[in-house]
Amino acid sequence: MNSNKNHFLDTSIVLTGLIKWRKEEFHEKANQYFDDRKFIRITSIRVFSEAQSVMNNSRRIYSQFLQKMYENPSVIRTSDLEGSMIFEAKKLFKKPFEQRIITAFIRNSSATIFSAVSTDAETFQKYLTQIAQEIHKGILELMIVCQPRQGAKIARFDRCPSDHSKYYPNDFQVLESKINYPPDTEVILDAYFISNKIKHNISLITLDNEHMLSNKSHIEATLQTIKVCDFRQY
DSSP states (O other), X not given: OOSOOEEEEOHHHHHHTTOOSSOOTTHHHHHHHHHOTTOEEEEEHHHHHHHHHHHHHHHHHHHHHHHHHHHOGGGSOGGGHHHHHHHHXXXXXXXXXXXXXXXXXXXXXXXXXXXXXXSOHHHHHHHHHHHHHHHHHHHHHHHHHEESSTTSSEEEEOOSOSXXXXXXXXXXXXXXXXXXXXXHHHHHHHHHHHHHHHTSOEEEEEOOTTTTGGGHHHHHHHOTTEEEEEGGGO
């Protein structure tokens, strides 16, 4: 990451600091980052709402998947826990965002999932309850740490334009020509809008390789006040 102290956090970073119900590759790094006082952490109401939606949908998706695996554990191959679970999950969930949520869960927790769905009913229900409780805690923590005020752990801007294609039509079109995913283009332009409001450059911190990190040079050439940074380099 560069020396810029103003950091705009996308949904992947906000969630990395909150997810405690599954083994998370970057959770320890996130704890260190959020305790680092060198940075001013900022996000938008759009990112906040996306994070809420992911957690609420996770609760439903995890429950459906786990129940299905508990009812039919024979579809899981012990020689390939992760692969066989993802195969079954893609048959159960057709929407891309659902597949992303359940795939991340499986990749981080396949052994724990297999253990839970292979046990007795009481132990399985305890696991379901634990997952639901941890997600609920994550939702509550999001509301505590991400608030529309200076001094919050993550300062939330609630007045970004709802539709940047109308507010920044040229920039939106140029970004979309490469990114081709309007939700992420809107988030990137949230960061740009905030940088203009506070009159400082902003580092956009992300783990999103598909739309953001892979288009780093294009984004930075289009939006002069934005630097796209890989959280893995913190």
